Amino acid sequence: MELEERRRFPLEQRLREHIIGQESAIATVGAAIRRKANGWYDEEHPLVFLFLGSSGIGKTELAKQIARYLHKDIKKGFIRMDMSEFQERHEVAKFIGSPPGYVGHEEGGQLTKKLKQCPNAVVLFDEVDKAHPDVLTIMLQLFDEGRLTDGKGKTIDCKDAIFIMTSNVVSDEIAQHALQLRQEAMELRRKRIAENLGTAFSCADDVQATDKITISKQFQENVVRPILKAHFRRHEFLGRINEMVYFLPFCRSELIQLVSKELSFWAKRAKARHNITLLWDPEVMDILAEGYNLHYGARSIKHEVERRVVNQLAAAYEQDLLPPGCTLRIVVDNAEKELLKTQDSSPAEEGGRREEPTLRLEIVEKDNKGRKLDIQAPLTPEEMSFSL
Structure with missing residues (x-):
């Protein structure tokens, strides 16, 4: 029944009802989720996304809609961790729980407690660039092996979970690059009109073509990755990310x-x-x-x-x-x-x-x-x- 529902109502269609624009991001996420939902994925590693773009552009909303699509119980199926609360080293205990003998040991960690209730949840690490490096070290084990050891020494298996991180680190560079691409597309459109070329294409189709732009591979390698490496200061962390999803300014x-x-x-x-x-x-x-x-x-x-x-x-x-x-x-x-x-x-x-x-x-x-x-x-x- 779930398979038939996915055929009739694909994820991309659901996301377009709630997310305005961001066609490239929706396509990238939809393809990855489809691989996982139909069994075409590595069962030993969880699915990890990094959403990059400006504030208020749909990153958090997209994560929520993915959880609504995959889980009927949205309260358990969607776990949101505000990483601005984990900027200090001692706040790692809030993440996985305090070790035996420390205050709050019986309460457990904020993440581990929720993952026990729903091991295949959609987990959102909001503004991950603000987290302390020790928290990122814990996330390395989580993203690579799909398991996490809490403060009590118990291991939680969460290989079926979907982890989504958001960051504003390269938001200005992405926005300026997207605006430049749109400007170049508009210049090309004006040139075509001036030369009376492409008469088979309507003006409306040409305008839509300028709206649907994608971040170039060269920009990702030469601009985005060096900035991310300089901020997170570790190559292995970025190597565990399955997809980097770029959110562009609105046209x-x-x-x-x-x-x-x-x-x-x-x-x-x-x-x-x-x-x-x-x-x-x-x-x-x-x-x-x-x-x-x-x-x-x-x-x-x-x-x-x-x-x-x-x-x-x-x-x-x-x-x-x-x-x-x-x-x-x-x-x-x-x-x-x-x-x-x-x-x-x-x-x-x-x-x-x-x-x-x-x-x-x-x-x-x-x-x-x-x-x-x-x-x-x-x-x-x-x-x-x-x-x-």
Whole structure:
């Protein structure tokens, strides 16, 4: 039954429903998991991944979705270890448990205790670059032989487990290399159009081709590996990694998907909690996508939507401007003053640079016309002290 379900609903299809972009990462992980699930793997060694890329780009979410695909009981099937908690040498005891005669001996280690409950779990070592070298030494035995000895001297066999490490060590280099590849692809596309070549290909197909780029082998060997070797200071640790998976910055079409997903989330929340229908114009997604920050990934889009849309929703609700069952539309306002303008967030004019377009809320009337909401800006500290 599990085999038939995997045929009808492959891992790649499941991952694409929850992960935006990252086609290369999904393909690499999907192929490795398929080998393991169908018995085409080395049974003496566990499967080890190293996820590389910027923060907020889908590394942790991909690990969670793999666990959901492989295990029905996600609580036991997914073990997350925040390696920033193991930066000191004495914190190794938290990892495998204290030896006999020490405090906490009976409690066991954080990892060993969970692996006993589910030896074939998906184990995520988040931000592994922050861990102490002694912790990495323990992980060498874990990745090579698929077993781990706890503080009580008991050996745990976990060759069927899947170990995933994440790191931001080479995130800037990967991001810049990906941006360079996209720029070169766009230049090639412009050159083709200028020379009137490739008429059999549509413009849309060409744009998608520029989005699907992969990290070159030369870049991996000449840039990524030297940085990883210099940081981890051991060749044998990197040699036990089956796959290095690269997560790339989002392209324009993927940013629009992220904005749409975030707005849809708040639309469902508005409908469920306040019986308010939330709509938005297509231009709104383009403007919100401009808030993307290369270093913070999807989190920057989330924060941009909260800052420019959800803040207005909360203020309008607090001021009793939203009747129950109403329909709201988010539109672009070219007015010079923002609706929720505060002293700290007021944009400054720099050399004729125009202000960012303002988003505002409208109530959709029966004739489908929008009525602008008069949302009062919060009082500044100066205004509050003057009123007193």
